[in-house]
Amino acid sequence: MPALDFMTVSIIYITAIVILLVGYLTAVSSKDIVRLLIALELMFGAVFMSLIPLFSVLPDPAFGVALLTIFASGGELLVLSAAIVIHDRRKKSILTSSVSIGGDNV
């Protein structure tokens, strides 16, 4: 098991930033609600990744944060999955353009 030197921490954070940026790009580049769900999961993956260095200094709170993040994000994504199904039932479409409430035009 390697110690967390600067190189290791850099690799972890750079990978987390790459995952987060790709998640953002996927979210803004798609008109599909399923893609938004996938993008959100990627962003949560980046959060999990960025928690690794915290385990080296504060292992127990880090595990608590990881546990909370996993279950909170899991609940949130399940609600979003249900929302997609309900939206499809109402609008017969999963395109974000069919969402008439909320959002903004960029």
Add this chain to the structure above:
Amino acid sequence: MNVEMLLLVALAGVTALSTLGVLLTKDNFYAAMYMTLTLVMVATIYAFFSIEPVFILIVFVFIGAIGIVTVAIAATYRHGPERQFSVFWAIPIVVTAAVLCYSIYTYVLDVPVYTAFVTLTTHYSLKYSIENFITTEYLLLLLFMISLAVLLMLSVVNIYRSEN
């Protein structure tokens, strides 16, 4: 660079490539598969640092439940999405990323605070045991979290029933 560092770089590289697969593929199903691979690789990096409980949580809870639901939804609504932005936006993104990388690189070389951080983290390795976590406070927190998740699911079931 030792073997462990090479392995970590390889894992991080595969993670980044699978993440790019989500962005580049036009099929929702393949995007969900790439996303699952990314999360598996993130969990593998946890296993690399001997944090097995989080590895199990990510693989069994996050991927096993949420990821598979996402793959099923993506397979159901399988079609190529339209893109909202031009590929030419990649040019300023690459320029910004290069400037950021250069700034961080020079910052690391000049500021002694980073050296202190490196010294601090070098003396720690990921010594972790789940026994330290199972205390009354954390169990109470866990109970509240499970209650919140159940409440969320119940509200979804309620919305779903009202739809029918």
